[in-house]
Amino acid sequence: EAQVTQNPRYLITVTGKKLTVTCSQNMNHEYMSWYRQDPGLGLRQIYYSMNVEVTDKGDVPEGYKVSRKEKRNFPLILESPSPNQTSLYFCASSQSPVGPLHFGNGTRLTVT
Amino acid sequence: AQSVTQLDSHVSVSEGTPVLLRCNYSSSYSPSLFWYVQHPNKGLQLLLKYTSAATLVKGINGFEAEFKKSETSFHLTKPSAHMSDAAEYFCVVGGWMDSSYKLIFGSGTRLLVRP
Numbered sequence: 001e002a003q004v005t006q007n008p009r010y011l012i013t014v015t016g017k018k019l020t021v022t023c024s025q026n027m028n029h030e031y032m033s034w035y036r037q038d039p040g041l042g043l044r045q046i047y048y049s050m051n052v053e054v055t056d057k058g059d060v061p062e063g064y065k066v067s068r069k070e071k072r073n074f075p076l077i078l079e080s081p082s083p084n085q086t087s088l089y090f091c092a093s094s095q096s097p098v099g100p101l102h103f104g105n106g107t108r109l110t111v112t
Numbered sequence: 113a114q115s116v117t118q119l120d121s122h123v124s125v126s127e128g129t130p131v132l133l134r135c136n137y138s139s140s141y142s143p144s145l146f147w148y149v150q151h152p153n154k155g156l157q158l159l160l161k162y163t164s165a166a167t168l169v170k171g172i173n174g175f176e177a178e179f180k181k182s183e184t185s186f187h188l189t190k191p192s193a194h195m196s197d198a199a200e201y202f203c204v205v206g207g208w209m210d211s212s213y214k215l216i217f218g219s220g221t222r223l224l225v226r227p
Contacts, residue, residue: 098163
């Protein structure tokens with residue numbers, strides 16, 4: 001089954017404790033992207049990747065890092081999480097930036 | 113510059129009645145327009161996509177949207193609501209800006225379907 005898999009689904013952590021949210025897709029997609037969803041704001045792009053070893057900032061990249069060492073994986077790293085990063089995070093992939101996005105089921109992060 | 117406005121944060125309809133979710137956009141170029149649906153505890157799923165072919169776009173689950181350039185609108189409709197349509201819907205505008213492709217998401221419309 002074609003899918004984007006994110007882990008974990010839920011995460012509660014404390015300020016400053018480094019964490020990684022994993023994302024993997026099995027559709028051989030070139031393009032992958034991370035979004036955060038906050039009430040009333042829709043989805044905002046954090047980082048995206050056009051291909052392996054090619055990543056770029058989205059609209060809200062501060063406090064986040066990403067890597068794309070393999071085509072299928074695109075982890076999101078929070079080196080020093082803060083409470084304002086409490087949000088619902090989605091990973092998505094598509095064959096190209098203009099193609100329809102396939103989304104994971106989301107990771108709900110709480111930073112206390 | 114691109115932007116998208118969903119005119120209603122919440123819409124409530126009775127089962128079997130028509131659905132109208134409104135979306136206005138702003139774009140400097142010919143945009144691509146999308147509607148996505150998000151069911152509780154799920155990721156977003158593509159409903160339909162407009163890319164300058166037919167102005168009336170048919171999507172999944174009986175939904176359709178009409179691109180009206182003169183009104184800069186891309187409203188989503190369905191003739192008869194079903195309980196399973198209760199979800200949040202996002203209008204999205206896409207286009208090339210500064211040599212990168214950008215997707216701008218609306219703030220979402222939550223659809224409630226009453227029995």
